[in-house]
Amino acid sequence: MQRTGLAPPVILLVIAALGPSCSGCNEDPKEPTWADEARELESRPARSAQFNTSRRCAECHARQHREWQGSAHGRAAGGVFARVRETLEDDARLACDACHVPLAAASERIARDGVGCDACHTATGHGEGQVAVALQPELAVKFGPYDDSRDHNFHRVAFSEFVTGAALCEACHADRTPGPVPIFTSVAEWRAGPDADKPCQSCHMPKAQAEAAKGERVRQVAHHGFGGEKAAALEAAVRLDLRVVRTPAGPVGRAQLHHQGGGHPLPTGLPERRLLLVLEAAGAGGQVLARQERRYGRRLVDAQGNPAPFFQAVREEGDERLVPGEPRVEELALPRGTQRVSATLLYERFDPALAEVYGETAPVQVAHRETTVEGRWD
Ligand code: HEC
Ligand code: HEC
Ligand code: HEC
Ligand code: HEC
Ligand code: HEC
Numbered sequence: 001m002q003r004t005g006l007a008p009p010v011i012l013l014v015i016a017a018l019g020p021s022c023s024g025c026n027e028d029p030k031e032p033t034w035a036d037e038a039r040e041l042e043s044r045p046a047r048s049a050q051f052n053t054s055r056r057c058a059e060c061h062a063r064q065h066r067e068w069q070g071s072a073h074g075r076a077a078g079g080v081f082a083r084v085r086e087t088l089e090d091d092a093r094l095a096c097d098a099c100h101v102p103l104a105a106a107s108e109r110i111a112r113d114g115v116g117c118d119a120c121h122t123a124t125g126h127g128e129g130q131v132a133v134a135l136q137p138e139l140a141v142k143f144g145p146y147d148d149s150r151d152h153n154f155h156r157v158a159f160s161e162f163v164t165g166a167a168l169c170e171a172c173h174a175d176r177t178p179g180p181v182p183i184f185t186s187v188a189e190w191r192a193g194p195d196a197d198k199p200c201q202s203c204h205m206p207k208a209q210a211e212a213a214k215g216e217r218v219r220q221v222a223h224h225g226f227g228g229e230k231a232a233a234l235e236a237a238v239r240l241d242l243r244v245v246r247t248p249a250g251p252v253g254r255a256q257l258h259h260q261g262g263g264h265p266l267p268t269g270l271p272e273r274r275l276l277l278v279l280e281a282a283g284a285g286g287q288v289l290a291r292q293e294r295r296y297g298r299r300l301v302d303a304q305g306n307p308a309p310f311f312q313a314v315r316e317e318g319d320e321r322l323v324p325g326e327p328r329v330e331e332l333a334l335p336r337g338t339q340r341v342s343a344t345l346l347y348e349r350f351d352p353a354l355a356e357v358y359g360e361t362a363p364v365q366v367a368h369r370e371t372t373v374e375g376r377w378d
Contacts, residue, residue, distance in 0.1 A: 049140040051106035054116040060154070060213045061117075067224035068117070076100045076114030080350075080358055084309075092311070098132040099172040106137075115172070125162060126171050133171040145222070149212070166190075169200040173269070181300060183271060183310045189264040193324065203263055234347055234366045237261025238275070238322065242343040242369035244334070251334045251373070253279055253341035257296075258327040265321035267347070271298040271310050274348040275322065276363060279332040282340045289335040296320045296328075297351060307353040334373065342370040 054074075058065035068074045075081075077100055085096050097104050102119040104111045110118075121142045123133045143160030151157055162168055166187070174187035182188070190196060195203075205222035212221050227233075239258040244251055255277060259266050267273035274297040281290040297320065300313035308314075322328060334341065345366040350358040 049138045051103060051110050051118045051122070051135075051137050053110050054113045054118075057117045060152075062214065063210060063221075064117070064224045067228065068226075070228040071225050072227035073115035073119075073224075074113070077112055078114065080361075083359070084357065088311070094130050095177075098127070098130045098176065102131075102133055102135070102172075120163060120168060123163060123168060123171070124160075126167070132176065133168070146212070146219075149216075152213075164199070164201065166199040166201075169204075173200070177310070179311075179313070181310075181313050181316055183313075184269065185271075185298075186264050186268040189268065193262075193264055195262045195324075198263075200263075203261070230347060231364050231366050234266070234275075234345075238266065238345065238366065240277075240343060240345050240367040240369055242341065242371055244341060244371055244373050245331075249333070251338075252331040253281060253334055253343070253371075255279055255330045255332075255343040255369070256327050257322055257330075257345070259322040259324050262324050265323050267297055267321060270350075271300050271313075271316075272350045272354055272358065273297060274351050275366075276346040276348055277330060278342075278344045278346065279330060280342045280344075281332060281334045281338040282342070283337045284339050286340075289338055290332055292330070292332045294320075294330050295348075295351070296322055299351075307351065309354055309357045338373050340370060340372050342368065344368045 054065060054068065081096070081100050085093050085100075088096070100114060101111050103113060103116055106118075110116065113119075118135065118137060119133065121144060122135045122137045122139070123143065124136045124139075125134045126132070127134045139156075141156045141158050143158050143163045145159065145164050146157065147159040149157045170187050173184055175182045175184045177183045190200070201222065204226060205224070207220050207222055209218055210221045211218055237260060239256075239260055241256045241258075243254050245254045257275075257277065267275055274295050277294045277296075279292045279294075280288055283289050298316055299318045299320075300308055300310060301315060301317045302308035302312055303314050305317070332341070345368075346363040347366050348363045349361045352360075
């Protein structure tokens with residue numbers, strides 16, 4: 001009896017003593033940590049001169065990683081893109097990968113990161129042919145915004161004008177497609193607009209005070225959420241007002257959309273993006289008496305004039321996007337008996353006319369206004 005009572009601690013001790021020499025056990029299926037890596041670095045200095053998964057960077061840059069994971073860049077190689085890519089020929093796929101899978105040459109695992117950390121932070125210039133950005137991991141340097149940080153044993157650091165300027169973003173957000181219609185127009189439009197002196201980062205990577213890396217001093221850092229909080233970003237940029245106005249032809253609900261966010265027209269980027277304004281007049285019982293929808297976007301069509309995805313389009317049939325500083329007014333004539341008028345602004349990732357190509361996606365509500373109609377109509 002006494003022996004069994006003593007047995008557990010003895011066994012534990014034995015295991016503990018065996019632990020370090022149990023080299024083939026492989027009890028820890030985790031990836032090696034940076035500390036393991038750093039130890040390896042000492043014997044093989046070239047070890048960090050390669051691409052890493054974004055998860056590896058998270059060990060010291062957890063905030064950037066969290067924000068990036070929720071961003072469009074973190075999803076660039078998956079989701080709808082991956083589905084549409086499957087439907088294309090091999091050559092066309094490679095052309096897509098230039099921007100969506102910039103780490104394709106690294107390894108399959110790293111490629112899945114899409115526009116991962118190293119796609120921007122090992123970049124030294126624009127790429128050629130089917131490579132959008134020239135990447136040089138062999139330098140073992142992470143290029144960033146600081147000129148006063150110290151080299152770390154995991155990676156060296158350096159300031160880069162390329163990474164902190166619009167040139168980095170241009171590598172993938174400017175048009176590269178050989179087709180007859182310009183597809184990605186954000187860069188050209190930004191350059192022709194009133195904010196050409198502000199790099200994309202000044203609006204798309206808002207600054208805050210925090211640690212840039214675990215345990216380091218607090219300093220200015222930049223948000224890595226690119227497009228992650230779509231509704232909030234759009235609501236801040238596009239002002240929606242709604243009033244009831246009496247005109248000679250009768251009362252109308254008058255909505256005004258004002259793009260105050262600058263930069264370029266909205267929506268931008270993929271020509272399939274849409275902003276949708278819905279105006280509604282409702283009666284005393286809440287029943288809808290009148291309704292009107294307006295879509296804002298670039299309408300690309302194929303040779304037959306049917307709505308087409310960007311990779312099959314031959315011409316642009318119309319462009320109703322919101323231009324910075326040019327308010328747009330829409331009116332809905334209010335039928336007799338109207339008690340309430342509402343205006344709702346929504347964001348659609350893909351024009352619903354192209355649901356066959358991209359699938360159904362639920363619109364995101366950006367803003368909603370409501371007003372009651374006072375007095376009688378006549
Ligand atoms: C073991 C910790 C560690 C890991 C892992 C790590 N970093 Fe860093 N990184 C640092 C430290 C420390 C700094 C310096 C921060 C400071 O000076 O405030 C830094 C700075 C940076 C900077 C700013 C450079 C500058 O001077 O402007 C970038 C960019 C960066 N890291 C990218 C990455 C990327 C990408 C990865 C993954 C491939 C990565 N880091 C992995 C510790 C790490
Ligand atoms: C290696 C190519 C590449 C680089 C470099 C790059 N992007 Fe992107 N970006 C993409 C791709 C691809 C997407 C779309 C991902 C998806 O949704 O599939 C995207 C998406 C975005 C979005 C989100 C759009 C949305 O729909 O909400 C923003 C904003 C953005 N990028 C801004 C930037 C800025 C600013 C820079 C420069 C600091 C930059 N990008 C650099 C390829 C790149
Ligand atoms: C003066 C501010 C400003 C500048 C500079 C700017 N943008 Fe924007 N951009 C916006 C605003 C505001 C939005 C709408 C909110 C959002 O989606 O983040 C937007 C949205 C976008 C989107 C998402 C498009 C969509 O329809 O969902 C992309 C992509 C983009 N910008 C790319 C760029 C690129 C690339 C540059 C640099 C060449 C740039 N922007 C410069 C303000 C700016
Ligand atoms: C689309 C390009 C892009 C991607 C992807 C990207 N970064 Fe950055 N990062 C930047 C730019 C540009 C800056 C400098 C912004 C500025 O100061 O204007 C920056 C700044 C930084 C800094 C300096 C501190 C800070 O937060 O501003 C660190 C560290 C960093 N990035 C790490 C990472 C890590 C880790 C990942 C992946 C999880 C990552 N970045 C993904 C473009 C990118
Ligand atoms: C020049 C760089 C570039 C190339 C090449 C490119 N894309 Fe994109 N793609 C982008 C950017 C930038 C965005 C994000 C623009 C925006 O947010 O409006 C994007 C967004 C998308 C989206 C929307 C993803 C989502 O979830 O909202 C799809 C789908 C897509 N691309 C498919 C493709 C396909 C298919 C190809 C090849 C035929 C391709 N792209 C080639 C840069 C590129």
